[in-house]
Amino acid sequence: AVALVWLRDDLRLDDQPALRAALERGWLPVPVYIHAPDDEGDWAPGAASDAWRRRSLAALAAELERRGSRLLLLHGPTLGTLQALAALTGAEAVLWTRRYEPAIEQRDAKIKRALRQAGLHAESFNGALLFEPWELATRQGDPYRVFTPFWRSARAAWRAPRTWDAPARLPSPDEAGVPHGVPLDDVLPAPRPAWDAGFWDRFVPGEAGARRALAHFVEHALGDYAAARDMAGEPGTSRLSPHLHFGEVSVQRVAAAVLAAGEAVAAADRDRFLAELGWREFAHHVLHHYPHVPGRNLDPRFEAFAWANPSPAKLQAWREGRTGVPIVDAGMRELWHTGWMHNRVRMIVASWLTKHLRLHWEHGARWFWDTLVDADLANNTQGWQWTAGTGADAAPYFRIFNPVAQAAKFDPDGAYIARWVPELAPLPVPARFAPWEHPDLLRRLAPAYPRRPQVDLAAGRQGALDAFAALRS
Numbered sequence: 001a002v003a004l005v006w007l008r009d010d011l012r013l014d015d016q017p018a019l020r021a022a023l024e025r026g027w028l029p030v031p032v033y034i035h036a037p038d039d040e041g042d043w044a045p046g047a048a049s050d051a052w053r054r055r056s057l058a059a060l061a062a063e064l065e066r067r068g069s070r071l072l073l074l075h076g077p078t079l080g081t082l083q084a085l086a087a088l089t090g091a092e093a094v095l096w097t098r099r100y101e102p103a104i105e106q107r108d109a110k111i112k113r114a115l116r117q118a119g120l121h122a123e124s125f126n127g128a129l130l131f132e133p134w135e136l137a138t139r140q141g142d143p144y145r146v147f148t149p150f151w152r153s154a155r156a157a158w159r160a161p162r163t164w165d166a167p168a169r170l171p172s173p174d175e176a177g178v179p180h181g182v183p184l185d186d187v188l189p190a191p192r193p194a195w196d197a198g199f200w201d202r203f204v205p206g207e208a209g210a211r212r213a214l215a216h217f218v219e220h221a222l223g224d225y226a227a228a229r230d231m232a233g234e235p236g237t238s239r240l241s242p243h244l245h246f247g248e249v250s251v252q253r254v255a256a257a258v259l260a261a262g263e264a265v266a267a268a269d270r271d272r273f274l275a276e277l278g279w280r281e282f283a284h285h286v287l288h289h290y291p292h293v294p295g296r297n298l299d300p301r302f303e304a305f306a307w308a309n310p311s312p313a314k315l316q317a318w319r320e321g322r323t324g325v326p327i328v329d330a331g332m333r334e335l336w337h338t339g340w341m342h343n344r345v346r347m348i349v350a351s352w353l354t355k356h357l358r359l360h361w362e363h364g365a366r367w368f369w370d371t372l373v374d375a376d377l378a379n380n381t382q383g384w385q386w387t388a389g390t391g392a393d394a395a396p397y398f399r400i401f402n403p404v405a406q407a408a409k410f411d412p413d414g415a416y417i418a419r420w421v422p423e424l425a426p427l428p429v430p431a432r433f434a435p436w437e438h439p440d441l442l443r444r445l446a447p448a449y450p451r452r453p454q455v456d457l458a459a460g461r462q463g464a465l466d467a468f469a470a471l472r473s
């Protein structure tokens with residue numbers, strides 16, 4: 001008998017619980033992916049996500065073929081497509097790993113009910129998190145809103161990560177008379193012009209690329225993670241975020257690899273990295289329990305906050321990396337060229353937008369959503385609300401990043417700025433952090449760069465503090 005293995009943001013075979021369940025229970029697995037961006041509510045995948053997904057699906061299809069199976073690619077509507085395919089193949093079961101975005105949780109619950117009513121075995125598994133969002137709760141039984149106690153209880157409940165290796169050969173779905181699907185180019189055409197070209201110097205989507213990135217990180221960067229993770233210009237982090245978002249590697253596999261490094265790695269580096277996986281867990285916990293957060297402040301006081309009226313020109317300059325603040329511009333251009341931005345710099349550009357420009361964080365979250373290859377509703381919402389001071393366990397609103405001090409501390413040799421804002425490379429290092437303080441140098445050596453920041457640093461900071469004071473009174 002056949003089981004449809006319905007793949008979603010778990011584009012892997014290794015440690016794949018739905019595939020595993022099909023094989024262990026003696027079903028013939030038919031891997032199927034259904035393209036249905038309309039199912040995602042207000043948050044249909046952005047352009048950079050789609051560029052990644054296209055390559056990830058191609059890699060998955062190739063991997064399945066190498067093992068004697070194949071990927072069936074179809075269009076939505078999702079439920080009708082699953083039902084028709086089950087009827088056609090005589091499938092008994094539909095198996096999948098869970099997602100936690102609010103629109104998807106609702107959709108999947110409906111699909112599960114409808115499939116069961118039709119007499120099919122419908123079952124979902126955890127393939128994305130170390131802890132299900134409903135597994136951890138405060139002593140009062142409430143969801144956590146503060147990271148530290150959340151992570152403390154997670155560590156207390158910790159179990160050794162268990163992983164599963166997919167077999168080298170898989171049965172062919174042709175035995176079940178499975179039809180041929182639609183071509184990848186029909187559902188996710190290649191970007192034209194190829195604005196995504198710069199992404200692929202840094203990333204290789206798909207399971208093999210994810211495994212290589214993990215091995216490279218454990219060997220070369222984990223040992224110095226706690227110190228190097230904040231340095232903007234260094235490859236001090238894993239860059240696993242898009243691979244984790246698309247489920248090309250399981251978080252259990254990542255945790256197991258880090259723990260297996262053993263004595264070779266100091267506990268401080270290992271624990272710091274596991275805690276970042278913990279922030280990912282926390283973001284999913286919060287999104288599951290507070291499904292309104294992608295569109296509203298978790299801290300309801302901020303519903304009355306006096307955000308500035310959006311200025312299209314200021315917003316566009318921020319998006320394009322033309323704010324006149326070098327570290328902000330460097331980050332925004334890194335994002336545009338590579339589909340990714342260093343975490344420290346994400347906080348700096350987000351603080352600039354929500355504090356100095358006092359624009360609502362959703363303007364930033366939407367731009368990130370369209371341009372990040374790791375765009376993830378849980379992590380992105382958390383990152384923006386944390387920086388804006390409106391979220392769970394947020395940085396207080398009055399803590400305003402000074403982009404000059406941040407650049408001097410986390411890009412001390414100015415190499416990150418010079419790399420992404422090359423017109424500033426001729427400036428000596430301290431001038432690279434605040435070029436407006438050196439108008440003669442700027443005019444002579446970097447005439448193409450803005451003469452001054454889009455908002456005066458002190459005035460922007462004061463405006464933010466005044467708006468916050470008004471909210472409190």
Ligand code: FAD
Nearest residue numbers: 237238239240241276279280343346374375376379380383
């Ligand atoms: P590493 O330091 O190697 O961390 C390992 C993994 O832990 C990451 O791959 C990621 O899955 C997880 N992780 C690390 N930091 C965080 C964090 N602060 N919150 C949640 N998970 C974390 N991350 C996304 O995956 N998608 C997003 O859309 C996203 N948007 C963000 C927006 C803002 C404004 C901010 C401040 C942060 C955002 N982050 C987002 C979190 C973080 O910046 C990225 O996860 C990280 O930079 C990815 O790089 P890495 O894989 O090298 O991280």
